[in-house]
Amino acid sequence: MTLAVQRLRPFHAGAFLAGLILAVGTIASGPSAAAGAPASAAPQDAACPLRATGGLGVVVERASGRLAVVDRRHHSVLTHIDGLGDLSHASVKFSSDERYAFVFGRDGGLTKVDLLCGKITGRVMQSGNSIGGAISQDGRYVAVANYEPGGVRVFDADSLAPVADIPASYRRADGSEARSKVVGLVDAPGNRFVYSLWDAGQIQVIDMTTMTDDQPPSVTRFEDIGREPYDALIDPSGRYYVAGLFGDEGLALLDLWHPELGVERILEGYRQGDERLPVFKMPHLEGWTMTGDQAWLPAIGRHEILVANRNDWTLEDRIEVHGQPVFVMSRPDQRQVWVNFAHPDNDRVQVIDTESHEILRTLSPGEAVLHMEFSPRGEEVWISARDSNRVVVYDTATFEKLAELDAESPSGIFFTDRAHRIGL
Numbered sequence: 001m002t003l004a005v006q007r008l009r010p011f012h013a014g015a016f017l018a019g020l021i022l023a024v025g026t027i028a029s030g031p032s033a034a035a036g037a038p039a040s041a042a043p044q045d046a047a048c049p050l051r052a053t054g055g056l057g058v059v060v061e062r063a064s065g066r067l068a069v070v071d072r073r074h075h076s077v078l079t080h081i082d083g084l085g086d087l088s089h090a091s092v093k094f095s096s097d098e099r100y101a102f103v104f105g106r107d108g109g110l111t112k113v114d115l116l117c118g119k120i121t122g123r124v125m126q127s128g129n130s131i132g133g134a135i136s137q138d139g140r141y142v143a144v145a146n147y148e149p150g151g152v153r154v155f156d157a158d159s160l161a162p163v164a165d166i167p168a169s170y171r172r173a174d175g176s177e178a179r180s181k182v183v184g185l186v187d188a189p190g191n192r193f194v195y196s197l198w199d200a201g202q203i204q205v206i207d208m209t210t211m212t213d214d215q216p217p218s219v220t221r222f223e224d225i226g227r228e229p230y231d232a233l234i235d236p237s238g239r240y241y242v243a244g245l246f247g248d249e250g251l252a253l254l255d256l257w258h259p260e261l262g263v264e265r266i267l268e269g270y271r272q273g274d275e276r277l278p279v280f281k282m283p284h285l286e287g288w289t290m291t292g293d294q295a296w297l298p299a300i301g302r303h304e305i306l307v308a309n310r311n312d313w314t315l316e317d318r319i320e321v322h323g324q325p326v327f328v329m330s331r332p333d334q335r336q337v338w339v340n341f342a343h344p345d346n347d348r349v350q351v352i353d354t355e356s357h358e359i360l361r362t363l364s365p366g367e368a369v370l371h372m373e374f375s376p377r378g379e380e381v382w383i384s385a386r387d388s389n390r391v392v393v394y395d396t397a398t399f400e401k402l403a404e405l406d407a408e409s410p411s412g413i414f415f416t417d418r419a420h421r422i423g424l
Helices: 015-029 416-422
Strands: 056-061 065-071 076-081 091-094 099-102 108-113 118-125 129-136 141-148 153-155 160-166 169-171 178-181 182-188 192-197 203-209 219-222 227-236 240-245 251-255 263-266 289-291 296-298 304-309 315-320 326-328 336-341 347-353 359-363 369-374 380-385 390-395 403-404 411-414
Touching: 056 076, 076 403, 091 129, 091 411, 091 416, 099 129, 129 182, 141 182, 153 182, 153 192, 160 203, 169 263, 169 369, 182 240, 192 227, 203 227, 227 359, 289 326, 304 326, 326 369, 336 369, 380 411, 390 411
Parallel strands: 182 227, 369 411
Antiparallel strands: 056 065, 056 411, 065 076, 091 099, 099 108, 108 118, 129 141, 141 153, 153 160, 169 178, 182 192, 192 203, 203 219, 227 240, 240 251, 251 263, 289 296, 296 304, 304 315, 326 336, 336 347, 347 359, 369 380, 380 390, 390 403
């Protein structure tokens, strides 16, 4: 029957009313009660508060091996989650729905935490010593960078079941085979993971799309990138992977759009032959900054921020700062750069104007400032002061202190908006 000649069925008020009552009852009972609801629509745990996850985050309390789940909008701690092991160098990634946090402990523990229920939902001791991890672009895989044994292990994000084990094997100069520490692990577009090998001087790329039931994912190796890559980053577009070199001057850059071009050395000679200062804490390249056509980077063993041209990666400026920089982080609108420092100058934070390169303000949040995290639109910044046992919140326009939260030896601060950003 064509649409043009279909007859209208008679209207039955009783049947309509019964259907309406059924529909209202279904809506009131929630989507999980509806017939034919999607399999992915898991019922809400009755013990879990129903709240939006976009305003949540976590603060790592390293001394006690626990997380503080925070509401950044109301400057409050919602709950604490214990039992996460050694968090002395912990990092956190979030599932794409922002509900789950994956915590990478220094003791090799990978822990999945439900932020709404405030509890651990999975935990595996996957190595003896690990140094962070990443989540694939499609959210299916969680990869962990390991010192001992050196390599990358990949897990199913839902179940934490092991998926792949890629040893960081290399051959020493004497011909013997060894395994390297893995650093600077990030996610990249195309369901890839990129990382560096400290001992081997390599960058490697895992392509998860090539994995089958019978074959592990393919690994592409870039050798002789420089000595002792200590950390790395990927730019917000996912194109450039940059590894810092502790054993050499300069950095190593891999263009992931054109990997066939190999690794390029950039910013060589920035130390200008000066005597190196003792390095009290390695700078974190994951906290670098992109502002327009410039990249802002911490200099190793110097009281300086390096400003490079992103087009040809030449050095444009050096900005003298309070101490040896650890994190060099941009406010989301790229108008400011906030910098914290290594011991013994780690009681200060400096704010730099990205247009004039002038220091706008020097703040004193507390003793042993370890990390900073901006709200998604940049109106606030949260700063952890480990030895003062507090997290301090500042207005980034006026530099007014907005709040202080008690925390036990806080280190990393992570908000759930990171779930939607490459490399974070």
